[in-house]
Amino acid sequence: MKVKQISVFLENTTGRLAEVTKTIAEAGINLRAISIADTADFGILRMIVDKPDRAMKVLKESEFTAKLTDVIGIVLNDKPGGLLTVMEIFNRDGVNIEYLYSSLIKEDESVVIIFKVEDIEHGLGIVEKAGLEAIASF
């Protein structure tokens, strides 16, 4: 299953990230994963939240430039080589990863890693065929 990721365009100015966080918090939305891609001039904040549609609504109301993107959240064993398993499968089957980051979720012996791949349908197919668990929602 695909997971909805929210991306927010951020200027490199002091306090801008705090404002996003505040908007999300005040709407009672919980963060499940977060990452920032930064260039010299601007940043792109990526988040997985428990209520993505609501988050989009409040962000737009606060005039943030935000966008929904589909990503895959894969449940992996929290032990050496856990990530390697997926990498080998993706590499073998030609799944091109654009970026990945880890989530804040940790249950027993497993973690969830968020993958943005070039062709999500193809990527998901490979994940399911390999018997890996892609989570549906947070």
Next chain:
Amino acid sequence: MIDLYHDREVETMDREALRALQLLRLKKTVSSALKTPFYKNRLKDVGIKSAEDLKNLTDIKKIPFTTKDDLREAYPFGLMASDRDEVVRMHASSGTTGTPTVIYQTQGDLDRWTDLTTRSLVSAGCRKEDIFQNMMTYGLFTGGIGLHYGAENLGMLVIPVSSGNTKRQFQLMKDFGTTVVHATPSYMLYLHSKMEEYGYTLSDFRLKKALVGAEPHSEEIREKIETLFGIDAYNSYGLSEMNGPSVAFECEKKAGMHLWEDSYLMEVVDENTLEEIPDGETGELVLSILIRTATPILRYRTRDLTSIIPGKCSCGRISRRISRIKGRTDDMLIINGVNVFPSQIEEVIMKMPEIGTNYRIVVKKEGILDRLIVQTEVGASIFSDDARDMNKLQKRIIDNLRASITISPTVELHEPGVLPVQEGKAIRVVDERGGNG
């Protein structure tokens, strides 16, 4: 004894003879102008059907002013007064939008211009023994080529290196013992700031003079260049509509720029009333070119603010002097010597519907050089989660701007609503440089 003048007779003639020469040449120019689609009706409308309708120099006031926008409307051939096969060269400069203004010259026109640039070089103390490194851009821009031919004509060894490539500039200066350079004032300061980095000291060079132009600068900047290099620096003024460099040039007295009145008819007018103002008062410089047949331009509003310096120069030259350019009456920006109109930038941005219509232009000093920053807004429709797409967009904006304004700006992407909402054109431009350099 070495003659201090290039053309003693013309340079030192008395005012009355000069005025007679001006009238003669003005009549020739009006004759040419009557051949052009652009001027034909303009002149007839004010009762000038032939050159003989001009009885004296003040009759020029009957002729309407010509503006940059007029020249744009005449693009590409509306101002050509010679047969096309007589024309041997063209130059163009940036217009207020993507349409440039274009100037044509016959061989005779070029020869007269070369004679004038030779005169300018001699007046600034250049001699045939000098080695002349031309650091001004060659091409459609008149800055480089303009002095090139005059320098050759004078007999100097000319190094046509053009602008940029600082490392090579130093190498040539050292290896060939350059004595005179021609550059923008900001580039001179930049050169000095890079000397140590490239491993040179002043003792590696034989530099004596710098001819600086293409951007307004203060007396303080001249003194700084002179002190840093231990040389003399001379101010130069020109614009492509009036051929290019050598409209006005400083002589060795460094007391203002002689505007060569046998070749240009000058008026200084109040920028609002357009009435002529007395010598010594600052106003807009209006020029008519008297030595070009292929593109006659009459009463051209240069938009440059200056004043006529009263009195005669101790060098003995008859042509009156103008003061340093004090500013512009329009919103043209001069970025490291290159003319940029905010409207050119706006045109590019409006042609890219994917970026918002709100934008801002910021000009800053970065060390010694000017930096042009174009700030644009990223709306939800173009925002991509992929930073590479955003960088590509940024690069595309830069490429489109460079194609229009010839220099590479920095392009910033901002969140919508961050840039102040603009009402007028002028407030879209924030010039943080302060003063003239």
